[in-house]
């Protein structure tokens with residue numbers, strides 16, 4: 001705590017105050033520089049070579065043949081994964097890791113688990129291969145008996161048994177009851193799933209994550225065989241090629257036709273379903289009887305509308321099937337290749353149709369951003385989520401004429417007031433781990449990132465933005481993408497560097513907070529001297545550039561209304577025949593700045609009071625005021641001391 005102990009301290013404070021204040025005035029009086037600033041490269045610090053080289057993939061893929069049989073009484077799966085692994089990386093491998101995620105998922109009475117029974121070569125020898133299991137991060141490593149060189153293949157089989165988590169509301173579960181026709185067996189991450197190698201992390205063996213999605217997979221061909229008790233309805237990744245009834249069981253064979261990143265299936269005796277075909281894609285919705293009132297006809301219409309819009313906007317969905325399946329979960333929904341899940345709890349929500357549409361559109365959008373164009377969801381989880389939240393709003397704009405139709409509350413209000421209420425930084429370009437540490441993963445990935453994509457659209461124009469997204473899709477379909485790939489695609493269409501946009505908006509910790517550093521009118525020359533700076537600039541790595549609406553008022557009303565670029569500290573000289581009364585930066589619902597309240601969408605400066613008297617600087621006037629003040633205080637102090645001695 002700072003305590004004033006004597007009059008000398010008081011003098012020091014007054015003099016310091018004077019010097020500081022005078023210093024500001026001095027800054028205010030430095031020669032003006034009237035550079036009309038434009039958007040452009042600022043201070044990029046990232047080296048493009050820091051980006052990882054992710055794949056040598058020349059169109060060849062691994063091939064997996066997965067067979068599982070569901071025992072509905074025990075909620076277990078007996079399975080065989082036949083692996084034909086293609087090394088698309090520039091390194092030799094002697095062992096290969098697989099995720100065995102089930103034991104990381106939520107449960108009520110019994111944990112999920114994948115037990116590895118054996119690993120053996122696929123050839124006639126059926127030779128056993130050694131393997132290690134690491135339960136702490138839910139991985140297993142298969143030891144190869146030869147060195148796997150780049151662009152070479154290796155074949156082996158993993159025999160496993162999987163137990164679904166009982167009752168939990170997570171990515172896999174057996175949940176619900178038979179008596180009310182509500183039981184579903186949902187299987188995701190239920191088999192040993194190959195990890196991804198990249199030059200950034202090496203092998204990505206991250207454990208199952210409670211916040212965010214840990215799913216980062218290479219594309220692969222799958223043949224998917226499922227056996228279930230007779231009478232179950234099965235929804236699965238891929239086209240149904242064969243269905244054979246065999247006594248008490250039914251055998252299904254699904255083929256996604258094109259490479260996918262993983263496969264999933266869900267089975268229930270009670271599923272209702274609606275089906276339709278659009279653009280050659282069979283779209284099917286699966287839901288429980290209790291939700292018929294909500295899902296019937298509605299869900300499939302939403303899915304078809306989303307599929308048609310995103311086909312047209314980004315590029316063609318190549319698979320023959322798309323399933324929308326009801327699930328038990330704490331999330332709104334979850335995406336997998338060719339099949340997405342939507343929470344059954346919507347039945348109880350307010351405005352359930354609104355949410356049903358919003359979540360179906362979101363999860364359908366992940367077919368483009370997550371599956372067809374993949375990304376490391378641990379290190380760059382905001383990329384697919386940000387794009388998908390953006391496209392959900394874009395769907396709202398196309399179908400309801402309002403980009404904010406599905407935003408609750410509007411992203412702009414949440415983002416501009418986030419720091420004020422949460423006291424946290426909000427850098428988007430961060431790993432899930434970093435975002436979790438900052439307690440802002442959902443905010444950065446689901447709210448700020450889509451708003452920044454929208455800002456990019458409004459900055460470079462709708463046509464350039466959408467053409468850039470289509471180019472990004474065509475360049476990265478079936479591959480893994482980085483934010484820098486998206487930037488490069490946008491730059492190809494835009495025609496010049498977009499560092500000035502991407503670096504500050506994705507990498508800075510704080511939003512801009514503008515301030516009138518100088519705002520003075522020179523009556524002799526009839527010029528307004530205006531300098532605006534960004535108070536957040538010292539806290540950030542990059543300088544922001546954006547257009548802000550400048551309003552100038554004089555005694556007769558609005559004298560000037562224009563959009564000006566603010567690139568860091570920006571100075572303007574503006575000719576005005578009348579002395580302005582006030583100058584305002586109006587943020588409206590466009591400009592991204594830090595606000596204290598969503599309702600205070602501007603800053604302004606009054607010019608009513610003269611800051612100079614002809615012939616005198618205000619600092620000199622202050623000096624004249626302060627010296628007598630110090631003298632009076634001093635005299636008063638001496639008198640007090642004299643009295644105390646009496």
Ligand SMILES: [Zn+2]
Nearest residue numbers: 362366385388
């Ligand atoms: Zn999502």
